[in-house]
Amino acid sequence: MSLEDKSLILRAQAGDKRAFAELMRRYGERVMNQALRFTRNIKDAEDLYQETFLKVYRNLGGFRFESEFYTWVYRIMANIAFSQYRRKKRFSYLESEEDSTPWDRVTAQNGCPENPIKEEEGRRLKDAIYAALSKLSAQQRIVFIMKHYEGKKIREIAELLECSEGTVKRYLFRAVKKLQSLLKPYYEESLV
Amino acid sequence: MKCKKFKRGDLLLYYYGELNGVRRLRVEEHVKECAYCREFLKQQNAFGKLLDKDEVPQVSPLILERLNEQVIDRLTEEERDVPELKKGFLAKVIGILYYPMSKPVYAFSSLLVMFVVGLIIGKIWMGSAILNDPGLLASLIESRSEMSREERDYLKKLVAGYFLGSKELEVKGVKEVKAGDSGNGWIQVDFKINKEMNLTGGLDDPVILNVLRYSALYDRDPEKRVRAVRMLYLSKRFAENKEVFLAVLLNDKDPGPRVQALEAVTEFVGDEEVKEALKKVLLNDPDEKIRMQALDVLGKTGDRSLIPIFALVAYRDSSETLQMRAKEILAKLYDREKEKS
Structure with a gap:
């Protein structure tokens, strides 16, 4: 973990939301990719992404720098995905296919x-x-x-x-x- | 044909590198010989390669920026709802109090719990208030129009029974409302616990009997005490009322109740306690008529053990009539003894 990341985490732990926003910018792409892997759906992935970062912020005081920050975030996200959606069995896009976005169409196709x-x-x-x-x-x-x-x-x-x-x-x-x-x-x- | 040596799960664990050492070697050796397992792993490899074509999608940075902003907005909103959340001990307390309201289901559950607790506290408070305020209780009973007469009477009896031991209850009147002097006649007792009430019941009703006992002992009006003793006598429950009769006989300051109590115990003079009480009455009661009555009752027993008592009366009673009567009784006892011998 870089010193810059460590500093951001410490500031976020003290309640600095701008520092937390910067952390989200740094780790957001990896977290979103993982969320998409887990959910296979942009809508559910966005929900999982937000729930994960909300929980990360609420529990940030408990982060003791004993592991990589992303590992800690990943654990939180996996737990949310595994337990929160347990009752749903499948993510929401299966229930409303019209609203769903197949994951290979998330990215824009440019050119011929x-x-x-x-x-x-x-x-x-x-x-x-x-x-x-x-x-x-x-x-x-x-x-x-x-x-x-x-x-x-x-x-x-x-x-x-x-x-x-x-x-x-x-x-x-x-x-x-x-x-x-x-x-x-x-x-x-x-x-x- | 399926392989009997290794299950599908074992082969999958092998494929995913979960088997180590001897177990891994054993599978590898087996696969060389078993066509079925070899085919299974071949298919597994093809399946894995197919899935490798699956790509990790890329999400636009703009989407991520929007999501990040929403997260920050939600966090800010949460902190605005609980502004003191991050300020020391008080914040923790507020946080704990706030938590039950954070989700509708928690809020509903909390309200339900508060309602039930409120009910329990209210019930306890009301209960203690009622027991400390007989007037409130009496008003409550009288004002409940939805209660039947039987229900109201039952409650009144409970109340009367409860307050008998305290000084809150005052028996205002006792009257016969039905039947005559039979043991099961209807009695109406008017009593007052800050507010006047009456209850009606037979002479076999324990609450009525308790009220009568209370009245016989503590009512301020001697007439009421007389009537209560008389009613107890009519109940024909001597054993249960003996103590009340004797207490009235020995302690009541008015002669009326004492006379009534003496009448109540007369036919039970064979009872040792009654006999002892009558001896005390004969020697100590200030009323000559009562002493005379006691003397007659004891004289009729023909009990020789009473001779010293009669002798005392004959020798020192302030009433000459009583002295004479005692001497007559002594003479009769002497004659009877002489006849026997």
Whole structure:
């Protein structure tokens, strides 16, 4: 952690909201990327982003510089995503698909594609992955993302989400099984 | 054909690098031989590669800036709602008090708890106030128009019973409202606990009997005491009322109640306590008629153990009539003894 970050955190701990705003600017992009990974939906990701930083500020007094600031923020966000959305099972975009924004359309597409057919295939594949991941429950998705994309150990995930390793394994196995059944036609092509 | 040696979960743990040492080696050795597991891991690899095509999206910095501003606005708003939140001990206390109102469900629960606590406190306070203020209680009973007569009478009896031991209750009158001198006649007791009330009940009603006992002992009006003793006598519950009769007989300052009490105990002269009381009356009662009555009652018993008492009366009673009567009784006892021998 840089000295500048440390200074900002100390000032924010003393109630300086401008320092906190600067911290958000520094870590915001990483936090939003993670929120999008967890939620796969811009609307839910924005909610998770804001809830995370609100909780970070409220609990900032408890940050003792024993870990990286982002690790601490990540833990808070994972907990919110895992527990707060537990009852919802899936994030809101599944309930109102019209309002939802598929995550590959979040970013603006500028210019003409070099190879329109390949581009179209790629978009179709991303949509399929998006749809498959969106069919997982919030817990299954969070565990799967932490394991598959972030390479975290199961023990580490269990600690972060404050649950048992057995629970993490259960969510992981179910997620993999469901995703494989949904995406089989796509990856089977490569096996032939 | 499925593999019986390793489960799907074991292979997934292997794929995700969760197996170490011997377990990992065992899977690796097994996969070389098992086509099913090899195929499973091959598919798992393909599946993983497919998911790698998934990209992390980029969100516009403008969106992030907007979100950051909203976060700061919300934090500022929260602090405005609880302005002292960050100032020492008081802030902590306010924070704790504020917390229940931070969400509608908490606020509702808090109000509900406060309402219930208020009810309990109110009930305790009202209860103690009523018990300390008999007038309030009496007014309450009289004013409840929705109560039936039976319910009101029952409450009055409870009240009368409760206040009997205190000096708050004054029995204003006792009258027979039904039946005659039978043991189950209806009695109306008018009493006052700051406010006048009356209650009606049979002579077998414990509250009525208690009020009568109270009246017999403590009523200021001797006529009322006489009437109360008479009613107790009519209740034909000598054992329960004996102490009251004897207390009136020995201690009442007016002769009327004493005479009534003497009549009440006359037929129970065989009772040792009654006999002892009559001896005291015979020797000490200031009223000649009462002493005479006691002398007659005791004389009729023919009890030789009473001879010294009769002798005392015959020798020193201030009334010559009583002396003469005592001598007659002694003579009768002497004759009877002579006949026996």
